[in-house]
Amino acid sequence: MAARDYLAAGCVVLVWGTNFVAMKLGLRELTPFQLGAGRYLLAFLPLALFVRPPRLAARWVLLYGLTQGVCQFGLLFLALRAGMSASLASVILQMQVFFTALFGFVLLGERVGRPLQAAMAIAALGLGCFCLDFATRGGAGVTLAGFLLTVASAAMWAASNIVVRRARTAAPDFDVLPFMVWSSLVPVLPFVLLSLAFDPPATRWDWRGLSLTSWASLAYLGWFATILGYAMWTGLLKRHPANRVAPFSLAVPVVGIAAGMLGLGERITPWQWAGIVLVVLSLALVVFGSRWPTRQRRPGAPL
Template identity: 65%
Template sequence: MTAAPAPIPAAGLSRTDLLAALCVVVVWGLNFVAMKVGLRDFTPFQLGAARYLVAAFPLVLLVRRPQVAWRWLLLYGLTQGVGQFGFLFCAMQVGMSAGLASVLLQTQVFITAVLSFVLLGERAGRALQLGLLLACAGLLCFALNYLAPGGGAGATTFWGFVLNLCAAAMWASSNIVIRKAREHSPDMDPLGFVVWSCLVPVLPFAALSWWQDPPELRWHWLQAPLLAWAAVAYLAWMASVLGYALWTRLLQRHPANRVAPFSLGVPVVGLSAGMLLLGEGITPWQWGGITLVVMALACVLGGDGLLKNRRLR
């Protein structure tokens, strides 16, 4: 007879856990600046291959493979790795600022809700429905930016916008994969799942680089400066390994509704870092879109609790 799992504590976050949550917010927010720096010397596919190769080794030699079928590791590696970051790196190369990328990527919350309804039969609550409407209005503001006179000028392009949304859709798809994997293997180790799935994108990214990159750029990564490799190391060890490890630990120790609101800080850090470190500008239409998307996220993360409180009153 096995012992029952320890209940998640009802108390608030300790000082250590609060620092861990803030660390994740800063690490993931600066993640987008590191992408921009890496793309100066790597093609999108080269950066993807380098990121996951560095993230996988030597950790796969130290972390035990999770007790989960290989198909879920493959699907997660293809959707979250090749899909999400393949589209995101391409978006940032053809015209998407680091700050706006951090905001648009958060639309995965709403795409996940749509996929969950279609594929898993999960219904959306009122707060999520309102959040979806606000997010659609925000995306409309981003789209109108390219129709307004001179609105498309700056650090973003229409195709960068489209590819960024494709990245969000692939992140949402990977969320569905995780849910299905947990249904089949409830006791799987989240950290082991992330580490071992990092093996999957390496060969597809390398093949895409050999197929799509110009011949003169195929071996250009060998001459990349130290700063570019520092960006790769940041993406691999800080954003992927440290960020997901801390986030997983927080979710294991506290209810999801107490941890999830910290994700609202990621686009704030991403926008601030893009403007301060990269000198990125934001148009009025984009500010409108940013405001609506952040309001939508806040509605989804805290709306259900407010609605319950009103009903109790």
């Protein structure tokens, strides 16, 4: 990999790891539905003025916008508002890897290899550690509702991954940047309607009263985390094999934990640390498991 590729990978990890802090900061003044509408409106504009619609069926753009935008991030914003820490959210959201494998097996008939099966078992132990933390310490600053909503958000991320796989099958050469820009238009109206339906009248939109911190959070989430991050990551995948790029994703939870602890003063309990270690270990097994050599059985050797 060239130096610019390492720089691009580092930028993606930094942006995706710190965007959880940006979400927390934005939720201090905005409701989850308002934050969702603002994020995707900024992701759509002004790039839509310069980027043509993607060349694939509109249903894939609509499905991705609903699963990734409304469902994944809608649930994540609700989780962060309900008491999920930015640090743990950056870890638990990576469970999407295992939900993707499960959905791929059920919906697409994809095979689940032994490394992935072992990784899923280790990740289940990690979730068990988080459950023990709730049982023994009451979550230590993390609510059960926030935890469950984050797990549901990871499942919706996996659903959006299945949509992308089906879209690539239908149109193998579609360009990701137009896909990301125009799918960002889809969640705006649902988030606005959800805000009008469920947000208290006292929290109704008053953009003039937003602080600079909230505007910066919206811009960071819309332009950097959504458009720039995915565009750079996709560019890496186009230039290099997936097994060369995927290991960088392991650093996202590390950056997320550090950002939450340093930027927001979040605290992590021993049981939560145990769960984090097991989840990251399971992700490492997914990334590097296919590289492990398998012992060849000699003819006539016992099984």
